[in-house]
Amino acid sequence: MKIFLVPQASMNPSLPDSMIKDIDKMKGDAIGDTLYSERWVLKTLMKLSKEYSNYCNPDDYHLETSLEEDLSVLWDMTIEPAVAEFLMENNVVELITDVITVSCSPRMNEIMVGILGNLACQEQVRQKIGENEDLIKIIINQLTSSDSPTLIQVMRLINTCIWNLSDKNSKQSNSSDPDKEENESCWISTLKTEKELLQQITCFILASSRNEELLKSTLSLIDSLFNVTDSKDDFFCKTFSTETFVQALVEAVKEMTKGAEDGNKSMYNKEMLKHGLAHWISLLHRLTSHNIGVCALGM
Structure with a gap:
């Protein structure tokens, strides 16, 4: 407003x-030209900084209701660029990093990563994240969560940060900004280092998850990974060119299309299916672009 x-x-x-x-x-x-209160936001951040240590115990991680409500409102507010800028001025990325490093609360982590995902829609935030290798590792490590809502937000955050990246080598001849190039390579190099974790988790999700939104988010992330390096490298496409990945794709499309012929899907789920299938087809097409992928497909 x-x-x-x-x-x-x-x-x-x-x-x-x-x-x-x-x-x-x-x-x-x-805050800016919105009606969101600076005082309320700062009060919420202070409350979070004081209370997040209460959720470090894996046996007692349920988020207190009033804190959850306040953080949920803050999450919604972060779609506003002015709010994102204000939060960045108040070191919110550092606070979120501290929280998700120690929190055992799935709901807390979902909200924190969700806020970071909204903030990452702003270029300056993506750049700040891209400069922080430790934060990138923490974000990637969140993929080990067993909580589907958290995983959806993690997939979204990584996708937001990498979808328009190119490998350092492919940018070298065209880039006039060495700092930006270095930021991009930090994301890519860390993702390459964690390739086994990425492959293991995404294949498991595609093969076993019944959550359509998580399946779509996972397919979207892998599609972005396939496009994050240049055609000479094709690192992630080759990494995922395995029979295990192909079988996981088969299981994922079975789950996503379940009930589609009977018209049992809502309009929202139909749109989700449409986007999910688009990523699924794109992945299959990329696998056919080199011999390793062709062999994995059994062609």
Whole structure:
């Protein structure tokens, strides 16, 4: 929601003085041109910083209701660029890093990664994440979670950060920004280092998950990985060119299309199926682009 102030002289009748004062007061505490309160956001961040250590015990990790509600509202707010900028000014990435490093609460981690995913829609945030190898490793390690909502947000976050990246070697001849190039290579080099973890987890999800949104998110992430390196390298495509991955793709498409012929899918699920199948077809096409993939397909 935004405030649009009209000069008092142009209004008929003019605004009462009390209303003008109220608007000025709201605007004074507002973040940018939104009606979101700076004070409320800072209060929520302080509350999080004080209480997140309470969720380090794997036997007692249920998120307290009021904290969950406040963090959920904050998550929704972060789609606003002005809010994202304000949070960055208040070191929210560092706080989120501290939280997800120690938290045993799936809901806490889902919200934290979700907030980071919204923030990563802003280029300056993606750059900040790309400069932090430790944070990248922490994000990738969240793929070991057994919580589907958290995994969906992790897939989304990684996808947001890498979808438009190219390998350092493919950018070298065209890039005029060495720092940006280095940031991109940090993501790619870390993902390459964690290739076995990526392959193991994504194959397991595709082969066994019954969560259609998670299946679609996983296919989307792998599709981005296949396109993150140049055709000379094709690192991730070759890494995933295994019979295990192909079989996982088969199981995933079976699950996604279940009930489609009977018309038992909602409009939302039909759209999800459409996007999921688009990624699925793209992956199969990429596998046929080199001999290792062709062999994995049994062609």
